[in-house]
Amino acid sequence: MYTSTTTNRSSDLSTTILHRSNKANNTASTTLTESSSIDKLREKDAQIIALQNEIKHLTSKLSTATAAVTSSKHQQQHTHTIQKRNHKMTPFGNVVFDNHTNASGKPLLLHERSRMGRNASLATAQALHSLTSHQDEALFTSHHVLVSRILEMFKDPQSHLQYLNSTDFAKDILKISNKVQSILEKEPRVTFLQSPVYVFGDIHGNLEDLHFFSDNIWRLGISLTAGNFLFLGDYVDRGMNCLECIAYLLALKLLHPHKIFLLRGNHETRDVNGWEEHYGRRSFIFQCRDRFGDDVGYKIWETVNQVFDRLPLAAVIDQDVFCVHGGIPRPNPNSTSRILDILSVPKIAGINPPYEHEDDFHAQISSDCIWSDPASEQQEKTTLDPKTGFGESLRGGGAICFGHKVYCKFENVYFLLYGVFRSWFILFCIIMSGCQ
Numbered sequence: 135m136y137t138s139t140t141t142n143r144s145s146d147l148s149t150t151i152l153h154r155s156n157k158a159n160n161t162a163s164t165t166l167t168e169s170s171s172i173d174k175l176r177e178k179d180a181q182i183i184a185l186q187n188e189i190k191h192l193t194s195k196l197s198t199a200t201a202a203v204t205s206s207k208h209q210q211q212h213t214h215t216i217q218k219r220n221h222k223m224t225p226f227g228n229v230v231f232d233n234h235t236n237a238s239g240k241p242l243l244l245h246e247r248s249r250m251g252r253n254a255s256l257a258t259a260q261a262l263h264s265l266t267s268h269q270d271e272a273l274f275t276s277h278h279v280l281v282s283r284i285l286e287m288f289k290d291p292q293s294h295l296q297y298l299n300s301t302d303f304a305k306d307i308l309k310i311s312n313k314v315q316s317i318l319e320k321e322p323r324v325t326f327l328q329s330p331v332y333v334f335g336d337i338h339g340n341l342e343d344l345h346f347f348s349d350n351i352w353r354l355g356i357s358l359t360a361g362n363f364l365f366l367g368d369y370v371d372r373g374m375n376c377l378e379c380i381a382y383l384l385a386l387k388l389l390h391p392h393k394i395f396l397l398r399g400n401h402e403t404r405d406v407n408g409w410e411e412h413y414g415r416r417s418f419i420f421q422c423r424d425r426f427g428d429d430v431g432y433k434i435w436e437t438v439n440q441v442f443d444r445l446p447l448a449a450v451i452d453q454d455v456f457c458v459h460g461g462i463p464r465p466n467p468n469s470t471s472r473i474l475d476i477l478s479v480p481k482i483a484g485i486n487p488p489y490e491h492e493d494d495f496h497a498q499i500s501s502d503c504i505w506s507d508p509a510s511e512q513q514e515k516t517t518l519d520p521k522t523g524f525g526e527s528l529r530g531g532g533a534i535c536f537g538h539k540v541y542c543k544f545e546n547v548y549f550l551l552y553g554v555f556r557s558w559f560i561l562f563c564i565i566m567s568g569c570q
């Protein structure tokens with residue numbers, strides 16, 4: 135603070151003092167303003183800190199929410215993957231077992247068979263399933279020991295002539311025949327098969343045909359070839375190697391009962407394969423007796439015929455393809471299904487000649503299966519009964535032929551689309567739409 139000494143100066147001084155006083159006032163004012171500003175600044179700082187905290191809180195909340203969304207998405211993807219992995223494969227389309235049942239306990243087999251695709255290797259899956267049991271493996275091994283000499287002989291018959299003319303071969307045929315008989319007794323008279331299936335016509339004692347098939351179709355062996363193998367009958371007579379052929383086929387049946395299926399032909403009857411007068415050296419009975427002598431030869435012939443007595447008469451593939459050696463049998467007036475008629479034939483049937491237990495109806499059904507023929511165009515016009523579609527065959531002896539009308543009426547319930555009748559009528563097609 136200053137004090138004035140003169141008026142002017144006093145005035146100046148006063149001015150100065152005033153000024154200074156003002157300055158002092160200003161200073162005070164400034165001090166007050168600064169204090170207020172600091173307070174405001176502090177207030178602002180507090181607001182900023184509050185805002186920063188809020189931002190932090192919101193950021194944290196946002197990141198938590200983002201993490202939750204990401205986690206949720208990931209979880210959904212993960213769950214989706216698990217659901218996909220846990221998606222169960224349908225039992226049908228892979229393997230169909232006889233013991234599948236629905237909720238009411240009824241078998242699903244027939245229903246599911248209709249849903250199966252043909253391209254899937256169903257039979258292979260079935261074969262793999264059949265190999266899972268240790269008991270089966272043991273059985274397979276014991277059977278393999280029994281048939282090993284026959285399988286070796288089949289590879290090169292010329293180097294096994296001593297065995298083929300020995301009693302060992304005769305004993306092997308008898309043993310295999312007895313075992314195959316019990317396998318066949320468990321099979322129904324109509325075999326229901328799943329594709330893929332190889333279907334073979336008459337073999338007729340022709341070993342070269344069997345070699346051709348084994349070299350080209352089951353080159354790696356039956357067990358390593360996908361699918362089933364169906365033979366339509368007529369294994370003996372006409373050819374010179376009836377014993378070798380039937381021994382090999384029965385050996386295959388014994389080793390692979392669920393892959394090899396043998397139907398019965400008209401030559402699998404005693405009246406035909408014992409007809410030496412007609413077939414001479416090419417008849418089955420002649421070859422048995424010529425090879426092993428009358429006694430052992432007759433025993434072989436009779437035992438193999440007992441196997442023939444037990445062969446199934448027909449097969450149905452995928453409920454589409456009906457396979458039989460001869461043809462469609464005549465219906466019984468009271469029958470609802472020809473398939474059921476064939477299924478009702480006794481498990482042991484001589485046919486020609488019949489056993490005492492075979493009644494007339496079953497004798498006719500089984501005889502028609504192995505003997506009947508598709509009618510020619512000429513027979514269609516002249517021989518056939520217009521009501522039934524059946525007529526007398528040119529073969530005589532009670533054999534019949536069947537025409538267009540028979541196909542149309544045949545098992546339409548089952549929607550059978552194709553028939554396989556005799557080797558020379560392989561894949562005889564029936565177009566259902568043309569059969570109204």
Ligand SMILES: [Mn+2]
Pocket residue numbers: 336368
């Ligand atoms: Mn034939």
